[in-house]
Each structure stands twice: as C-alpha cells, then as structure tokens.
Amino acid sequence: MREFATFEEKLSAWTAESMKSVFGLDESEIHLGVSPTNNEQFGDYQCNAAMALSKALKKAPRQIAQEFVEGAVLPDFIDRVEIAGPGFINFFLSNSAVAGYIQSLENDAKLGAEPVGEGKTVVIDYSSPNVAKPMHIGHIRSTVIGNSIDRLYRFLGYNVIADNHLGDWGTQFGLMLVGYRAFVNEAALAEAPVEELERIYVASYNKSKEDETWREKAKTELVKLQQGNEENRALWKKFIELSIEEFDTIYNRLGVKFDLYRGESFYNDRLPKIIEQLEAKELAKESDGALIVDLEEDGMPVCIVRKSDGGYNYATTDLATVESRIEEFSPERIIYVTDERQQLHFKQFFKISEKLGLEANLVHVWFGLMRLPEATFSTREGNVIKLAALLDEAEARALELVKSSSPDMPEAQQKDLAKAIGIGAIKYTDLSQNPQSLVTFTWEKALNMEGEGNSAPYLQYAYARISSVSDKYKAQFPDSDLNRYPLVIEHELERRLAIKLARFPAAVSGAADNYRPNILADYLYDLAQIYSSFYSNVPFLKADEGVRESRIRLCRSIAAVLKQGLDLLGIETRDRI
Numbered sequence: 001m002r003e004f005a006t007f008e009e010k011l012s013a014w015t016a017e018s019m020k021s022v023f024g025l026d027e028s029e030i031h032l033g034v035s036p037t038n039n040e041q042f043g044d045y046q047c048n049a050a051m052a053l054s055k056a057l058k059k060a061p062r063q064i065a066q067e068f069v070e071g072a073v074l075p076d077f078i079d080r081v082e083i084a085g086p087g088f089i090n091f092f093l094s095n096s097a098v099a100g101y102i103q104s105l106e107n108d109a110k111l112g113a114e115p116v117g118e119g120k121t122v123v124i125d126y127s128s129p130n131v132a133k134p135m136h137i138g139h140i141r142s143t144v145i146g147n148s149i150d151r152l153y154r155f156l157g158y159n160v161i162a163d164n165h166l167g168d169w170g171t172q173f174g175l176m177l178v179g180y181r182a183f184v185n186e187a188a189l190a191e192a193p194v195e196e197l198e199r200i201y202v203a204s205y206n207k208s209k210e211d212e213t214w215r216e217k218a219k220t221e222l223v224k225l226q227q228g229n230e231e232n233r234a235l236w237k238k239f240i241e242l243s244i245e246e247f248d249t250i251y252n253r254l255g256v257k258f259d260l261y262r263g264e265s266f267y268n269d270r271l272p273k274i275i276e277q278l279e280a281k282e283l284a285k286e287s288d289g290a291l292i293v294d295l296e297e298d299g300m301p302v303c304i305v306r307k308s309d310g311g312y313n314y315a316t317t318d319l320a321t322v323e324s325r326i327e328e329f330s331p332e333r334i335i336y337v338t339d340e341r342q343q344l345h346f347k348q349f350f351k352i353s354e355k356l357g358l359e360a361n362l363v364h365v366w367f368g369l370m371r372l373p374e375a376t377f378s379t380r381e382g383n384v385i386k387l388a389a390l391l392d393e394a395e396a397r398a399l400e401l402v403k404s405s406s407p408d409m410p411e412a413q414q415k416d417l418a419k420a421i422g423i424g425a426i427k428y429t430d431l432s433q434n435p436q437s438l439v440t441f442t443w444e445k446a447l448n449m450e451g452e453g454n455s456a457p458y459l460q461y462a463y464a465r466i467s468s469v470s471d472k473y474k475a476q477f478p479d480s481d482l483n484r485y486p487l488v489i490e491h492e493l494e495r496r497l498a499i500k501l502a503r504f505p506a507a508v509s510g511a512a513d514n515y516r517p518n519i520l521a522d523y524l525y526d527l528a529q530i531y532s533s534f535y536s537n538v539p540f541l542k543a544d545e546g547v548r549e550s551r552i553r554l555c556r557s558i559a560a561v562l563k564q565g566l567d568l569l570g571i572e573t574r575d576r577i
C-alpha cells in the first residue's frame with residue numbers, strides 16, 4: 001500500500017472538507033472529481049464540484065466556485081486557486097509540495113499507483129491463435145495489446161490469469177488430417193515442422209476449393225476426430241504440439257508469458273450441458289435442423305449454437321469457457337482481446353451468457369487491423385507475412401541503427417540492444433495508437449529516433465540518456481550521497497517534470513480502465529519530451545552544489561517512471577544506447 005497521498009487524493013479530501021464548511025453541506029451531497037488539467041494555464045489539477053453542486057445549492061456553478069474560493073482556507077500544498085470557464089476550480093500546487101511528493105516517490109515501488117486490484121482476479125484471454133494455422137500479423141496486435149493490459153492489471157495488484165485460448169478445435173482439422181496424409185514431406189517436417197504444417201494446410205485448403213470429394217473426405221476425418229478416433233487424435237495432438245512450439249518462440253521473443261494455454265478443446269465436455277441449459281431456459285430453438293438462439297429482441301442476428309450436422313459452434317465453446325472460468329477463478333472480470341471482426345460474436349455470446357445467468361463482467365477489447373506496407377494480411381490464402389520474419393526485419397533494421405549511432409560498442413551488446421529496440425519498435429507502433437484505429441505500419445515511423453519521433457527508440461534513448469547522467473554524476477562525485485541534499489523545485493521545467501511524474505498513476509489507471517495502453521504511451525512520450533527540453537536548457541552536472549544533486553534526484557525519478565512505464569508496455573530498456 002502506498003503510504004502517501006497523491007495530489008488527486010489530497011485535493012479531493014481538502015475540497016470536500018471545504019465544501020462542507022463553506023456551504024454547510026452534508027458528506028453525501030458532495031460529488032467531486034479532481035483530475036489533472038491538460039493545459040498548464042489552468043493549473044495543475046482541476047475540480048468540477050461547482051457544476052456538480054449547482055442543483056443542490058440552487059446557484060450558478062461560477063457563483064459557487066467564487067464563494068468557495070473566497071470562503072476556503074488554502075492549505076500549504078496549494079499555492080493558489082483560480083476559477084475558469086463555466087465554474088472549474090483550478091489548483092496550482094506549491095513548489096515545496098511538489099518536491100515533497102517526488103521525494104516520497106523515491107521509495108515507492110509502484111511510483112504512486114494504488115494497488116486497487118488486490119484480492120481481485122481478472123482473466124485476460126489474448127493472443128489465442130489457431131493451431132495448425134500460422135500466427136499472422138493480426139495476432140500480434142492481440143498479443144501485444146493483451147500483454148500490455150496484462151502487465152497493467154498485474155501492476156495494479158490484480159491476480160491476472162493470462163489465458164491463451166488456442167483455436168485447437170474446428171473444421172480446419174479436417175483439412176489438416178487429409179492434407180497431412182496426402183502431402184506430408186517427412187524430411188521437411190523433421191527440418192522445419194511448423195513451416196511444413198503450414199504448407200500442408202495451404203495445399204489442402206487450395207485443393208478443397210476445387211475438389212468436392214476432398215472437401216467431403218476432410219469432413220469425414222473431422223467427424224472421426226470429434227468422435228475420438230485414436231489415430232486422428234494422435235495426429236491432432238501432434239499438430240498442437242508443433243504449433244505451440246512455434247508460437248512459443250514468438251512469445252519468447254516478445255517477452256510474453258501465459259499462465260494457461262487452454263485451447264477450445266478443453267471445454268468440449270461442457271458443450272452438451274450448455275445446450276441443455278439453453279434448452280431448459282427456452283433460450284434455444286430448432287431451425288432447419290440447427291439449434292439457434294434468437295437475439296432479435298436484442299437487435300442482433302440469430303446465433304447458431306449447434307449446427308445441423310451436430311457440431312457445436314465458436315459461440316457454444318465460448319459460453320462453456322465463461323462457465324468454466326467462473327467456476328474455477330471467480331473472476332471480477334474477463335477481458336477478451338481480438339480484432340474488430342469479432343465484435344458481433346462477442347456481443348452475441350455476452351448476451352447469451354447473461355440470459356443463462358452466468359454472472360461475470362465480460363469485456364471485449366477490440367482493435368483495428370494493422371496495415372503493413374505490403375498490404376493487409378490474409379491467413380487463408382497463404383500470402384502470410386509471418387511474424388517471425390517481421391521480427392527478424394525489425395531487429396536487423398535496429399542493428400543498422402545501433403551500428404551507426406554506437407559504432408564502438410562491442411558487437412554482442414549491439415545485438416542485444418538491437419533486439420530491445422527492434423521488438424520495442426514493433427510493440428510501440430501498435431500500442432501508441434488508439435487500438436480501434438487503423439494502424440499503418442512504416443519502418444520509418446517505428447524506428448524514428450529523432451526528437452519528433454513518437455517511437456520506442458526515442459523513449460529508450462531518452463531513458464538511456466537519463467541513466468548516463470546519473471552515472472556521470474557518480475563518476476564525478478563518487479563520495480557524494482544524493483539523499484543528503486533536499487529535492488528542490490524551482491525552475492519552470494523542473495516543475496513541469498515533477499508535475500508530470502505525479503500524473504503517472506493517472507496514466508496507468510487511465511490505460512488500464514479504458515484498455516488503452518496508448519494513454520500510457522502518450523504520457524511517456526510527453527514526459528520524454530519535457531525531459532528533452534530540460535536536458536538541453538537546464539544545466540545539471542554543471543549546476544551549483546545542491547541544485548545539482550536535486551536535479552540528479554529528479555532525473556532518477558524520471559528514469560524510474562520511464563522504465564516502469566515502458567515495462568508496462570512490454571518494452572525493454574537498456575542503460576546504454
């Protein structure tokens with residue numbers, strides 16, 4: 001638990017107290033929100049209480065604000081209060097309070113964030129590629145965005161269950177089984193198993209487009225698999241193992257870890273029971289041999305829960321999955337991260353879950369597709385831009401960058417750095433935009449290291465530059481104890497930096513609550529930019545004793561916030577670039 005109050009908390013408490021005394025209000029009548037301002041002109045924080053109280057007090061918000069400002073006694077930590085717009089109360093913090101806050105941050109592992117999730121469990125269902133189908137570029141967004149949400153929730157104290165809901169069950173296995181038997185090249189399978197599986201899948205898929213008997217054969221093998229035929233099951237298991245192996249190499253490169261790899265097949269036994277419940281509650285009915293849930297009342301098309309051939313659907317499995325997760329984990333929330341094309345699916349099965357009485361807070365976090373220079377991807381046609389190739393290219397390009405910016409660095413270090421930068425660049429491109437917008441990926445943008453570039457290397461570089469300041473200080477003043485010098489906020493840029501640091505918790509919870517890591521990315525970019533002007537305009541190593549130490553301390557906190565913030569985006573930092 002944090003042992004000091006954030007400015008939001010202090011200001012809320014003081015404003016509520018003062019509202020009580022100025023207007024003789026009851027606790028229950030006071031509704032206020034104190035939030036960071038987005039323009040320094042309007043102070044550091046802002047309160048909308050005057051608007052919220054207008055009705056209760058039967059007065060215009062501006063007048064309430066006016067009476068409040070005149071009647072309230074300012075505490076030490078507030079320098080002054082102003083009124084703006086329709087009745088906003090703007091707070092300007094005192095420099096000493098800001099300095100004090102930064103000092104308390106130095107000992108706080110959470111850098112001011114409150115572990116609000118303690119004692120609560122969330123399941124996050126992300127990445128979730130399909131077995132025996134190559135993981136394509138669309139899955140990277142789920143992996144990267146999902147993993148950042150995962151990190152954010154863990155940081156906030158939640159017990160997170162990261163579940164990779166693999167598509168290990170479905171019609172594609174019919175094609176895989178017949179394709180494997182007809183086309184497998186044993187040598188190729190031994191050499192590069194997953195590539196070979198992919199080739200088989202594509203070949204079988206292409207053949208199925210022209211060949212009716214092939215399609216029928218695939219169907220028959222699928223039914224045999226579903227009925228437990230031993231040979232088919234063994235082969236299916238092999239596909240799963242080989243696929244997970246490939247996925248894991250990608251996850252390792254991306255620094256992504258799951259708690260569970262539960263494929264759709266894990267829930268198979270529950271499917272008949274889900275159907276029974278749907279029937280018992282009269283939610284499902286027969287239609288042309290299939291079993292459907294009519295969602296017309298809810299403004300959605302029907303949802304098929306059992307096909308006319310007896311097979312179950314994606315939605316049925318998801319219903320069973322919700323039931324199982326509730327039983328096992330009692331989660332406060334289940335978060336699903338997929339691309340935008342699945343919105344209807346999630347809306348439908350969320351609705352059906354509700355009707356079934358499955359009590360869980362279900363959230364679908366969807367994102368737009370990523371447009372690559374080579375045009376958008378497509379899984380089925382085989383013109384896949386494979387993730388591994390994308391990551392390879394990112395690292396290779398980053399290595400070029402590193403070699404030209406740090407030619408004297410030992411090669412092993414250059415390579416390690418290139419990995420952090422290349423992977424970071426891919427992730428950041430993804431995370432720094434509103435997930436729901438269409439991302440157009442360009443290498444120029446992703447790897448831009450210049451001041452304007454809102455990119456991972458730019459932030460990683462800012463971090464390394466700050467780290468080197470602390471190191472230079474240590475080298476110049478080896479016996480100095482920084483903590484003996486108080487942290488003082490005087491310069492305007494120091495103030496801006498410190499206020500920005502105090503907003504880290506708001507950036508973290510904003511990103512977590514809205515499932516939008518870009519809120520945190522924006523924050524980090526702003527922080528790095530302010531630091532950049534600080535670095536070029538304010539002397540620190542050359543400043544007078546005392547001022548120097550205070551500034552180095554401030555730098556230390558900036559570095560800590562940048563490092564932690566990047567880590568929450570899943571982006572690695574290095575002390576040297």
Ligand code: ARG
Binds near residue numbers: 129167337338
């Ligand atoms: N396997 C699916 C796909 O690749 C995504 C699964 C998402 N999770 C879920 N519970 N439906 O499209």
